[in-house]
Amino acid sequence: MWLFLLFLAVPLVEIALFIQVGGAIGLFPTLVIVIATAFLGTYLVRGQGALALGQLQSSFNELRDPSEPLAHGAMILFAGALLLTPGFFTDAVGFALLVPGIRTAIMGYLRTKVHVSGFQAAPGNRSNAPSETIDGTYTEVTESDDGQQGPSGWTRH
Numbered sequence: 001m002w003l004f005l006l007f008l009a010v011p012l013v014e015i016a017l018f019i020q021v022g023g024a025i026g027l028f029p030t031l032v033i034v035i036a037t038a039f040l041g042t043y044l045v046r047g048q049g050a051l052a053l054g055q056l057q058s059s060f061n062e063l064r065d066p067s068e069p070l071a072h073g074a075m076i077l078f079a080g081a082l083l084l085t086p087g088f089f090t091d092a093v094g095f096a097l098l099v100p101g102i103r104t105a106i107m108g109y110l111r112t113k114v115h116v117s118g119f120q121a122a123p124g125n126r127s128n129a130p131s132e133t134i135d136g137t138y139t140e141v142t143e144s145d146d147g148q149q150g151p152s153g154w155t156r157h
Contacts, residue, residue: 010090014089044156076098
């Protein structure tokens with residue numbers, strides 16, 4: 001029921017804001033603001049998304065719980081969708097989700113509602129140090145009788 005109310009309320013709020021802002025500053029400036037926020041939002045989402053992806057890769061490499069970088073990435077993705085949606089209310093919420101402090105506060109609230117029991121890495125090498133064992137196959141190669149060596153097989157002529 002609350003999702004239905006959300007889908008009903010957000011467009012009504014956006015229409016009311018378009019009417020108010022358009023009446024105050026005019027049609028053309030209103031359209032310019034909506035288009036400019038979409039471009040600015042896209043630029044900011046790309047930067048924030050790259051940082052979130054780096055944090056996610058770092059958590060995987062260090063075998064830490066990736067739930068926080070994943071949640072930040074999801075909020076950044078949602079912010080991008082809101083910023084590309086025309087409207088002042090959705091832009092305000094989208095820009096708010098791009099602020100790391102607000103995302104951290106949302107994560108703090110979500111931690112009280114959701115409990116992560118643990119994170120288990122995939123089986124195999126569990127250390128960050130490279131293994132000293134190398135598995136492979138080999139084939140013995142003998143020199144040809146005429147003393148001339150042909151191509152190594154790695155190149156084609």
